Amino acid sequence: MNARLDEHQIMSGKQEKAKYIFYFLALGGLICALPRRQDNESNKLFNGFCRTTRRTVEFGRTYVVKPKGRHQATIVWLHGLGDNGSSWSQLLEKLALPNIKWICPSAPTRPVAILGGFPRTAWFDVGELSEDSPDDFEGLDASAAHIANLLSTEPADIKLGIGGFSMGAATALYSATCFAQGKYGNGITYPVNLRAIVGLSGWLPGSRTLRNKIEGSHEAARRAASLPILLCHGICDDVVAHKFGENSAQYLSLAGFRYLTFKSYDGLGHYTVPKEMDEVCNWLHGRLGLEGSR
């Protein structure tokens, strides 16, 4: 097994090309390397645990990048599976967005079903990446609440947003759906006003039931229609398929998230490139009405 266990690597080349290789690259190897029987057993054990025990999750360390200029917006940025807030904070710090404060939390370490129950930092449990896989709404709600909590202490005149990569993008999109509905999946009131959502190489959890939930409420439809969302996805993504990102964009748009931009990148796999981050910068600058010209 030559699986790599660190989620990503930063390769700095002549063009300062930062290439984030996702931990999922290791998954194929890891899961295949586990005997089938053991794989099933660990899943059973974990599912049983979920049903009978209320999970207590402990989130990891949070890294904050202070704005270099006047503080106008705060964005919580969420890492991918197996990663932590530190690596993204280093990348975000270098972006030409001096008016944004970045908050980069780290996910709880938990057994992840797609890894055969192997513990890794993850925003929620994930079994398989398909539209038919059951979603871990308990885990999603806990993470969405942790993120909203981080934003809730920002001053009232600061615009708030959530972004993320891969599973972090999925959590950001889930938060967007909670914001629109005014409540988490568990019915508790969603406490903050979101102004921008960015999802890179991600997907939308709970996509199939979203439309009914939004269409059922006038307020939810209004909030969905007014929340700007930027989705970016590499055409060559071999971890979260491009089609999957595209479908998520379609589900969101059908559910009434009309203020949505979906960008595809030729030749891009499950990582980010400066061209994509430039798009994120320009988009945030425009949507959040940040000062200064670009």
Ligand SMILES: *[C@@H]1O[C@H](CO)[C@@H](O)[C@H](O)[C@H]1NC(C)=O
């Ligand atoms: C955070 O993740 C990086 C790899 O992405 C790793 O090198 C580093 O040790 C991790 N830091 C912590 C505190 O876990």
